[in-house]
Amino acid sequence: MDGQVFKKLLEEIAEKIKENRQFLTDLDQVIGDGDHGINMDRGFSKVLEKIPSMPDDVSMCMKQTGMTLVSTVGGAAGPLYGTAFMKAGDAIKGKEEVGVGEAILMMDAAIQGVMKLGKATTGEKTMLDSLVPAYEALKECLEAGKEAKVCFVEAVEAAEAGVEYTKTIIATKGRASYLGERSIGHQDPGATSSLVILTVIRDFLA
Amino acid sequence: MDGQVFKKLLEEIAEKIKENRQFLTDLDQVIGDGDHGINMDRGFSKVLEKIPSMPDDVSMCMKQTGMTLVSTVGGAAGPLYGTAFMKAGDAIKGKEEVGVGEAILMMDAAIQGVMKLGKATTGEKTMLDSLVPAYEALKECLEAGKEAKVCFVEAVEAAEAGVEYTKTIIATKGRASYLGERSIGHQDPGATSSLVILTVIRDFLA
Amino acid sequence: MKKLINKPENVEVEMLEGMEMAHGDLLRKLEGFNVLVRANKKQGKVALVSGGGSGHEPAHGGYVGTGMLDGAVAGAMFTSPTPDQVFEAVKAVDAGKGVLLVIKNYTGDVLNFEMAADMAEMEGIKVDKVIVNDDVAVMNSLYTTGRRGVAGTVFVHKVAGAMAERGAELDEVKRVAEKAIANVRTMGVALSACTVPAAGKPGFALEEDEMEVGLGIHGEPGTHKSKMLPADEIVDLLLGKIFEDMPMGNGDKVAVMVNGCGGTPVSELYILNRRVAQVMAEKGIEVKKTLVGDYMTSLEMQGGAVSVLKLDDELEGLLNEPADTVGLKI
Amino acid sequence: MKKLINKPENVEVEMLEGMEMAHGDLLRKLEGFNVLVRANKKQGKVALVSGGGSGHEPAHGGYVGTGMLDGAVAGAMFTSPTPDQVFEAVKAVDAGKGVLLVIKNYTGDVLNFEMAADMAEMEGIKVDKVIVNDDVAVMNSLYTTGRRGVAGTVFVHKVAGAMAERGAELDEVKRVAEKAIANVRTMGVALSACTVPAAGKPGFALEEDEMEVGLGIHGEPGTHKSKMLPADEIVDLLLGKIFEDMPMGNGDKVAVMVNGCGGTPVSELYILNRRVAQVMAEKGIEVKKTLVGDYMTSLEMQGGAVSVLKLDDELEGLLNEPADTVGLKI
Numbered sequence A, B: 001m002d003g004q005v006f007k008k009l010l011e012e013i014a015e016k017i018k019e020n021r022q023f024l025t026d027l028d029q030v031i032g033d034g035d036h037g038i039n040m041d042r043g044f045s046k047v048l049e050k051i052p053s054m055p056d057d058v059s060m061c062m063k064q065t066g067m068t069l070v071s072t073v074g075g076a077a078g079p080l081y082g083t084a085f086m087k088a089g090d091a092i093k094g095k096e097e098v099g100v101g102e103a104i105l106m107m108d109a110a111i112q113g114v115m116k117l118g119k120a121t122t123g124e125k126t127m128l129d130s131l132v133p134a135y136e137a138l139k140e141c142l143e144a145g146k147e148a149k150v151c152f153v154e155a156v157e158a159a160e161a162g163v164e165y166t167k168t169i170i171a172t173k174g175r176a177s178y179l180g181e182r183s184i185g186h187q188d189p190g191a192t193s194s195l196v197i198l199t200v201i202r203d204f205l206a
Numbered sequence C, D: 001m002k003k004l005i006n007k008p009e010n011v012e013v014e015m016l017e018g019m020e021m022a023h024g025d026l027l028r029k030l031e032g033f034n035v036l037v038r039a040n041k042k043q044g045k046v047a048l049v050s051g052g053g054s055g056h057e058p059a060h061g062g063y064v065g066t067g068m069l070d071g072a073v074a075g076a077m078f079t080s081p082t083p084d085q086v087f088e089a090v091k092a093v094d095a096g097k098g099v100l101l102v103i104k105n106y107t108g109d110v111l112n113f114e115m116a117a118d119m120a121e122m123e124g125i126k127v128d129k130v131i132v133n134d135d136v137a138v139m140n141s142l143y144t145t146g147r148r149g150v151a152g153t154v155f156v157h158k159v160a161g162a163m164a165e166r167g168a169e170l171d172e173v174k175r176v177a178e179k180a181i182a183n184v185r186t187m188g189v190a191l192s193a194c195t196v197p198a199a200g201k202p203g204f205a206l207e208e209d210e211m212e213v214g215l216g217i218h219g220e221p222g223t224h225k226s227k228m229l230p231a232d233e234i235v236d237l238l239l240g241k242i243f244e245d246m247p248m249g250n251g252d253k254v255a256v257m258v259n260g261c262g263g264t265p266v267s268e269l270y271i272l273n274r275r276v277a278q279v280m281a282e283k284g285i286e287v288k289k290t291l292v293g294d295y296m297t298s299l300e301m302q303g304g305a306v307s308v309l310k311l312d313d314e315l316e317g318l319l320n321e322p323a324d325t326v327g328l329k330i
């Protein structure tokens, strides 16, 4: 995938986030403060605006997307997703073509960035609960020598399972943590928005 | 009727006002500020408390009732009903027995008092629209030589017609006047509370 | 009905006690009466007494203090106080120079305050009164009870209070109060009704896309219902009514109050004020002072009102003098 | 959803413009940013910047002025502002003596303000921060995000602002801010939810006889639902939680805030305060200062919170120093 193709992917992500604006907001109303979809849509709408002026370079696009998210999303998701995109971009600096190897590098960097900034790990009912299983499934699948698009299908399945898993646990990070036991039974909005993004990538590659 | 009997009547008025507390309040919510029943009940509950300590004299009882209403009812109805009772009591000062002649004197004085204080007349959608027709019917009936209890039945019928009439007119006095045309179709709470009182008198004499 | 109260019948007295407990430096409650008076009575000045039904908090007790009221009488919810309560306030605050009653124009308020004035005069206390009628929703007419007194009353308290604090005589205090009354206009809308605790249910019902236009401050319905409008159009509507009644233009100067009904967040009031300021600027009217907040409320009603006080130098000067009260500090 | 707004997406900027238009003597808006700063920048003092999501008005812009904040950053509704906005505020208010960020303890607020601090430090501006976490509803734990910052933040603004106004250095201002944070506790209940304009529907649903206990200030649900209780029992519940966390007794002195959530009439807050004062008196705790009103709101939510700040002489002195802001004048 080169920079031009990547921009198409970014556009589709922005569109799908907009489609899920209400859904993500509704999820956040139950266990958070009801702004996650609004925040993400505000951020990705700005990204969409900026895509034409971004350089045709995946690394640079990712970094600029991250910076745009940081300065438009706000809340917890803004710095976290912003960092994820910036770190991912940084991880493939200088590469003109992005393949499965780069995808692994990017996801790893993104997850490390989120974990460090958010001082969080899996099992805390956050976006990490879909990102980490997706990353692990992807890596395992590719290491098993399977096709990229097959592996992204498996990654999304893992992310879906991760989202389901968030329903069963108490939040210990983010706003949902204030609810204690009341957070059980509800899926995490951030884990869900991560799933939305991963799903777009899967469909893009299919 | 002597003072002791009159006190029984007063008690029954207080009871009926309490029974109609919600009804009068509901009427006042539609075209006023929703307190008429609450106000009247607050006042007559206090009157009820004070009856045992009132002298066995109709005139004095009326005056003390009026003063109690003034200092407990508040709103427009407090001074108006208070004045009505005080003036009525004053009109029969010194009389030990109260008959139909006195009843006429009392109602006349009460109405004059309300008209003067409230700067109002009939047709303005106020308590006067039940009090005045009741008074006129009563007077006419008695002048025609009919029995007192028959005449009170006619007076109440006239008051009922008066309350009905208030539904058809625009208020030009009191809070309902702010509604303009919107006050049409709704009966006046004050005219209704007057009807309640007159009905108790009718039933008392029956 | 869900409220932070104990028993409906104790709401008025408990809230006054809570005010006294919070602001003992400014005001105290007269034992046995629903009356708040200044904590430190100032001798040798004309005293101001206002009041009305409860439910308009911080009005009127919140305006007791230096530069505004000397006493405030709180009736039952939305019910004019009785004459004996007003009389008690008058006796407590009179400092030998007479007492001015600031009455909002409602039959009940006028009758009860006037009866109290009679009682005070019989006791040899000099009493005079002014009647505030700033609400332009209802047309003034000789044949009706006239316009209501609403949020603009706070401006009257402020102006007359400052004049009294200067040491002016009763007739002078009355003169500036009447000048303020002659120059203040208010118009409001409600987005929801409010519930009197003793009544237990709201005063009127509104659809999700409706508002009440031209309502008073007693939870009563307004002059008419209208489709809900954007904030800017609501302001244009309110100011339109006000300007119709009191034409103003280039070079005029005013004070503005954007008053909340109690249940509307102050952020929305600022959105209203933004448009008010724009319209004033367009018309070349100078806004010398702006108050935004819950000054004269109707319990938890949602909605707002705009008041405009046309200023001359005297009114402007009085408005800018210090006030130290719970509801207004200048 | 019925609100006095124009378009949901313009609520924040229009309300800030409305504030600037109303209070131009106190504050101004940074062109192009949702940041309010003091109208008259004071040189040679430590500057204080706070902020957070919008919807808490008068917080935080309402506390910009003499003796409190120098700058306030307003994010989208209930959404932490972005680092660039905070950075802009820091640059605008820095007067050479450094800037203290007063952050409420939410992941979003902390992350965004910290990013801004990094940016400022790269520009050579001295920045430090304190994190307010006064909400006792949620147990503090090493393994969670810890307690939230809620209404008690206003006390921190007041105390730190007074210290800065005295001319103290950054570390001294930070010290008193941290002392205030260590000594302030808050607990609240809600009777209704609120509606974020862009979301269009309320954050949670409550039955007619239910309340949310231990909620934050972002329209989010609380720790649990409970049957509705009389005001006095609600206060006992709130104070019970506070005393559990910060035991106090005979001879202690405190400042109290009875904070409204935005949609509750101030009369009800006074009824709450009445009970607070009673309990304090029973325990022999001296209440040196009481604030009652809408200080840190959640849009039009109905409900209230009690904050208690345990005072020593230093904090008491700082609390009583003058403040001239929209939201608090002393």
Ligand SMILES: Nc1ncnc2c1ncn2[C@@H]1O[C@H](COP(=O)(O)OP(=O)(O)O)[C@@H](O)[C@H]1O
Pocket: A028, A032, A033, A034, A035, A036, A037, A039, A040, A074, A075, A076, A077, A078, A080, A114, A117, A118, A119, A120, A125, A126, A127, A128, A173, A174, A175, A188, A189, A190, A191, D078, D079, D080, D107, D108, D109
């Ligand atoms: N410390 C954290 N680490 C990772 N993800 C987090 C953390 N805190 C919150 N999140 C994620 O952010 C999401 C909430 O984002 P959003 O609603 O936009 O922000 P806010 O909580 O500030 O309103 C949560 O659903 C969760 O997935």
Ligand SMILES: Nc1ncnc2c1ncn2[C@@H]1O[C@H](COP(=O)(O)OP(=O)(O)O)[C@@H](O)[C@H]1O
Pocket: B028, B032, B033, B034, B035, B036, B037, B039, B040, B074, B075, B076, B077, B078, B080, B114, B117, B118, B119, B120, B125, B126, B127, B128, B173, B174, B175, B188, B189, B190, B191, C078, C079, C080, C107, C108, C109
């Ligand atoms: N000027 C008046 N003259 C006679 N009756 C009046 C006048 N004004 C109001 N009323 C009566 O008082 C009633 C309202 O009483 P109430 O609700 O207790 O007082 P308020 O209007 O002050 O809330 C009206 O229904 C009307 O009958």
Ligand SMILES: [Mg+2]
Pocket: A028, A032, A033, A034, A035, A036, A075, A175
């Ligand atoms: Mg959120």
Ligand SMILES: [Mg+2]
Pocket: B028, B032, B033, B034, B035, B036, B075, B175
């Ligand atoms: Mg009434």
Ligand SMILES: [Mg+2]
Pocket: B033, B035, B075, B076, C053, C078, C079, C080, C108
């Ligand atoms: Mg009334």
Ligand SMILES: [Mg+2]
Pocket: A033, A035, A075, A076, D053, D078, D079, D080, D108
């Ligand atoms: Mg948020």
